[in-house]
Amino acid sequence: MNVPLIELEAVSFTYPDGPTAVIDVTLRIEPGETVVIIGQNGSGKSTLVRHLNGLLRPGSGRVLLDGHDIHSVHVAALAARVGLAFQNPDRQLFAGRVASEVGFGPRNLGVRGAELEARVAAALEDVGLAAEAETNPYDLGLSRRKLLALASVLAMRTPVLVLDEPTTGQDARGVARVRAVVASAAQEGRTVIAISHDMRFAAECFGRVVVMRAGKVALDGSPAAIFAQAAWPELRAAYLEPPLPAVVGAGLGLGSTPTAAALVAALPGPAGEGRGRPPGRAGNE
């Protein structure tokens, strides 16, 4: 049996003087998987991903990385394997130049010289901020500060990339950049885990969707399975709505069409390729 890249075994976590945020969560994430975690605010998503790089330690259960329990591994050491981009860029930006900000993580990992410069340049190129290398981060708008925070984690080139609500507060161009980053990381074989409230982003950019409700995993499967009509009651119990193509597809009796591409493909007629395809087979694309 293969060892998963990340394994959470019956993880529970309670904040001091607070609620139990994660309850008995078991997950296996394989190398190269793209996983999006969705759920209402307070469902335990952020708490869960903060276990992946040791910021939080489970009250009970275990977190394993490459089959090894990370309980006693320092966060600074885990940062070389798991990069976590926070939701609010203003909680991390401090440098006077965009390039220095992006170089902070790799420098902490011991990267120097030409390799450091190459990583910074590549990360800025990936998020479309190459022309802003000398700009003060606080002279950028919120959308671009978020992209900068993302670049600062990309430059660490960790095998696992965790993104906390990367599309929130982004304009259309920013969302397109984030989608490209996820696609590129997946193409490189990196594991991407994201938290999102953006159902379109979740359905179109990830191979696996995990739905959390009240600290537990309520659903776990492909976008086609999670956004299929049969799962809607569970989604709505988690205060989530399926993406529009899934609703339209179900209304037209085309089966599960979580993305616009899947919907178009399932449509009978000149625009679609689904003429003659039986309903329910469109799947995720």
Place this chain on the structure above:
Amino acid sequence: MAALEVVAAFALPGWVGPLIVLAAVLTTAAAARRLRGLATISLAASPLVGSILLVNLFLLPGAADPIARLGPIGPTWSGLWFGLQTVARLMAFSLAIGLVYLTTAVDDLLADLARRGVGRRAIFVVGAAVQMVPSTIGRAGEIVDAQRSRGMDTEGPIWRRARGVLPLAGPVVFGALTEVEERTMALEARAFSAPGRQTLLRVPADPASHRVTRWAAILAIAVIVLARASGRLG
């Protein structure tokens, strides 16, 4: 009461003042179930406590009763005694102020100030100052997490941790400034500076027992200050 305790801690001579205040603070904290909060404040004050003890133990001017001799300098009994007394005063003062933070509901405080006719700008300053402490602590925790996620070592040797001062302090200070600016604009957007007297949403209860305690504390402060000024407390 906190004001009385602070005055008593410094104005009453010898051990009497700080010990009475510490006993009063700890008893009140136990009744209010806030002993854990006071323990956290004590822990935060421990570097200062340690340095006060060390300085007085070895460097108290005029002390000539050595406990032991360590080369050119040596700890002295009078230095130890004076250091402990200073620490007791410091802790009495810190814990009395800390207990106010731990037991005062900000909403009640602000509503009471408004009821007494304090200006809305003054109330805003008091409210912002009081609320800034927990919000800054929360923000600082998130900033530490974000920088640790980028490999900043907060668990290694002290010289390595020292490199993290700028990455931690920068976002805390900038965030605090931004928050004040945003909060001010949000208040103005809700007619904060509108002319006329503000109405009250609720009036906090002020029973007779509270009023008697308050006036007794004010009277006691006046008595202690006058006695100290006239030299009757030594």
